[in-house]
Amino acid sequence: MAAATTENLPQLKSAVDGLTEMSENEKSGFINLVSRYLSGEAQHIEWSKIQTPTDETVVPYEKMAPVSQDVSETKNLLDKLVVLKLNGGLGTTMGCTGPKSVIEVRDGLTFLDLIVIQIENLNNKYGCKVPLVLMNSFNTHDDTQKIVEKYTNSNVDIHTFNQSKYPRVVADEFVPWPSKGKTDKDGWYPPGHGDVFPSLMNSGKLDAFLSQGKEYVFVANSDNLGAIVDLTILKHLIQNKNEYCMEVTPKTLADVKGGTLISYEGKVQLLEIAQVPDEHVNEFKSIEKFKIFNTNNLWVNLKAIKKLVEADALKMEIIPNPKEVDGVKVLQLETAAGAAIRFFDNAIGVNVPRSRFLPVKATSDLLLVQSDLYTLVDGFVTRNSARTNPSNPSIELGPEFKKVSNFLSRFKSIPSIVELDSLKVSGDVSFGSSVVLKGKATVTAKSGVKLEVPDGTVVENKDINGPEDL
Template structure:
């Protein structure tokens, strides 16, 4: 480390020692992270050393053995498991206050409700005791403590613990923002989910779980509705003594920036786009060469976590995250849990079905999971078999739909999208009840004008623009069904007095229907 950087670190260490809001463990963890950052640990990889993992390293899900249909054996498996959900995120990007996990997803149930119902049903069915751990951040801790009280009567143990709280760094001075007068929450940040391993240890939860005979923890984002307990995966890991498993799934064009698993220097490793040399970024984004990406569903051996945390061996790649807080440029240093894979013995990936990756990051995702594309049973959100296309429709909603409250107001009921390929909505658009969308649909309102899709409308393979509807007055569902089922509305409609005529083909002179 250069002399100037050593001085920076010493000044920072002195300033951090005076911060009373955090523990000694948090102070030392933060200083270690900054020290590694200043030492310039290599983030890039040598491209020529990258190899595609074999099926022994990234195991196809179909190759996993079936779990014996014996209730006692299944109970024995599940009694070794802990479910841990990452619960540090807020719902602010979707216009909600408090933890994101309390956003209502389906039938009035929140992410957290669904998670609890799933584990309740497992415990009841097999007579096992799978506990639920929630890793909160300082942003979500107080709210979560109140929320979990409503599950007091459930048959599962629910434990919460906080991940680390680190001070944001003032970029130009390299000093903690709280020591510069920022006394509120804005002075702090949670350092990414890579912090789950030391935080689990420092909280005392890890030791308690080991004393109960627990062996594996299933870690997943609380907003991934596909991240449910899988007996085949758990059985495989126990039988093969794998210390770490990352679930990966085939990339689509929407996932080209997602991290992927590679073989590198004889070990399995997560490769993130930030590590890729500029000249190879397009190659990294290719779904032909790098066909899988990280779902952040992770299965990890608890004894291995203890060993590696005690040895201070989990030195994951550092993710610098520059931000601006009240006009001050700050730096956050973060790590990701997936990057820890290379430090564990006998680590593998499992190439799982896409159904195990169903994140809700925006209102467009909420539309998918609230629609008839999915059903819900025992807390599990299950894809409707009536949908023959294995891919979900692509959905783009304008900023008017960004906040959950606005999104819900704009739909009298969620449209049927079983046969939808894509939907793009822009402007002040409102949907009636029992609307059916099929094929490729575009709906756009003019700036400053409101476009209402009536109850019962069926729209298939059509763009609908406000301009097209000028002069048609009140539009009935029958109008929409006929006018948008085939052909262009501009070519196929004429207004005559207060009537709308729909023609099969205006040039042929054949009138299909007249709507008053």
């Protein structure tokens, strides 16, 4: 396959012009992205210039001034805020169809239910009108529109808009797949959450919020249960006129691949593993030099977004995502919202407690949040104070548990894990009710054998390989 060059552009442009499914904004955004990619403008990082950010750049959360208990001050802050959840992802990795945000997390409530309850509580308590905005993709739009109808009577204004819809490019010919006849959903892709800024603007929502006196948007993944509105951060940004703030949290060995914040040529910027030269990857993954990683909880000034989008100044690093779909090699070009940090004035990171990062990416995470390790109060998932270890247990579940439906069918009730360090389950295993897991537990069913952990069993620092070990 010959590498594509800028000579491929005119052909691609004329093909894109013929795609009636795209808006003019989407066409120009897509062509812009592709031409940047083809001109090879990849930003080169000089390793020797990387500096560890100071406390001025990445502010420790505990050093921020707390918000007073004055209700009117709190209402004033909240009146300036919009909450935006990235809702473009499907629950396919967990065996669900439809938006990931409608997976039941706890007590019969979905991610979306919890988000609405949280904002409704703020609005009721402080007499404010914090709107909730969902950025959907064409994959999640229809389902989400139906789902939000059930919140019609809640005290939350819910807005939705779609992120851009770009054509996948057939790799060997460098033409849009839909113009080669792939007209169903598989011919298209949503170009990553870096698209949130132009899409928010193009939807007309940004101007509408500015006209209502809103100043900041809090952007977070809809599957991060820890991403709740934080007034301390909001107050700090307003007082210090920070246009952008990324929440980071200390790395554990589970997060070594996460992007980190660095100081580079006088600016704070995000460093992703894909940008790291091969000879420095181990250094990047070490927790000694790069101690923090990006949670993708972002606070951004709305006027600054408008200014930068209008100037076409948000040229985030392009993430090429090659895929094979129906036997065809295709290319998707994406961007990430966190990479925009270097374009904003007075941008900072804030080093937040780990409790603000509680994503549910797999059923092993679902086990954590459905267990006695957490309780649910007012839509907030709070950690059980009875657990003394600050980090969560590491949980590895075999492929039999991958889909949510299979996961739920294998537990009569979720085991107690307050004193668990690690759990590894493989094979055809199921758990009875009121099982207690402590220390290091391994449960392995031999091939072709069904292994059931009986009701009420306590498994403490034990390897279970068959019924005789129970």
